[in-house]
Amino acid sequence: MSSEVTIYDFDLNLASGEILSLSSLKGKIILIVNTASNCSFNQQLVQLQALHEKYSDKLVIIGVPCNQFVSQELLPNEKLVSVYLKEFGVTFPLLERSIINGKKEIPLYKYLKSQKKSLLGFKGIKWNFEKFLVDQTGKVIKRYSTYVVPNTIEKDLVNII
Template sequence: MKTAKEAKTGSKKNPTKSMTTIYDIPIYSLQGEPIELSQFRGKKMLFVNVASECGFTNQYKDLQKLSDAYSDILVVIGVPCNQFGQQEPGDSQQIQSFCERNYGVTFLMTEKIKVKGSDQHPLYKWLTSKDLNGKKSSSVKWNFQKYLIDENGNLIDYYFSITKPLSTKITKYL
């Protein structure tokens, strides 16, 4: 007899394989409001795990420029994370204030989450697992790693922290 999970996925062989799309993953905004990723169907999404006290923090400027320049086809989503060097220690209000005051950030910011480890958020499970995203597996190495999703919810690629937001590695898809 199949378990409920096996019945849902249709596979006894690989019960961890999910039929979940990125659009089905629940996540909340920095203000605690639910974000329906499905509202971004038809646009590309760039997920970036961000931190306020990192050597890459100045990438907020170019992320905002990217968001402004391609707002008709791209949604930039900042994902605060405190797992690398404890470089995002603030609470939601402190993070929001820091980003607005220092970098003029108006793009979407999610709640602070874990992007790796046993408490990894389902969004990053999907982004980093070939079994879920259908393209490739990865691990998040540091703050400001970027994941680009196409307008149909498929992973295009990921980029390490050293890849600048306005790099042609990213903009060639926009």
């Protein structure tokens, strides 16, 4: 048995107070996105929700609210779910507000960044709405910059479904 860490080894704290064990998502495609409700890119939440609805039997989108980029996510955990639903129609899982860069970053992001560096080799997350695509076997297969909108990711989803 291998002792190598996989995506399925992580248990995540949801904003709702529940725990999401990624091991429960084996066999599904996972798209992990750091989000911020006050970011100028926040309309990507609407596109992410559309993908969530269209591929809900094969795809799980996980939003990771983060306030590390010029304080664009000020919502407390207890309001994240209701505001994201009201403002953007989001029903996919949202983690509690998380740190994704630096010494206090959540272990999931340390893992994701070790698996896929950015296009220019940058290890850290540069801005809100960077995305990681994980295939059905748990392999991190792509990393997308903030500027890659969710609608354009659909072709990659179709290729691995």
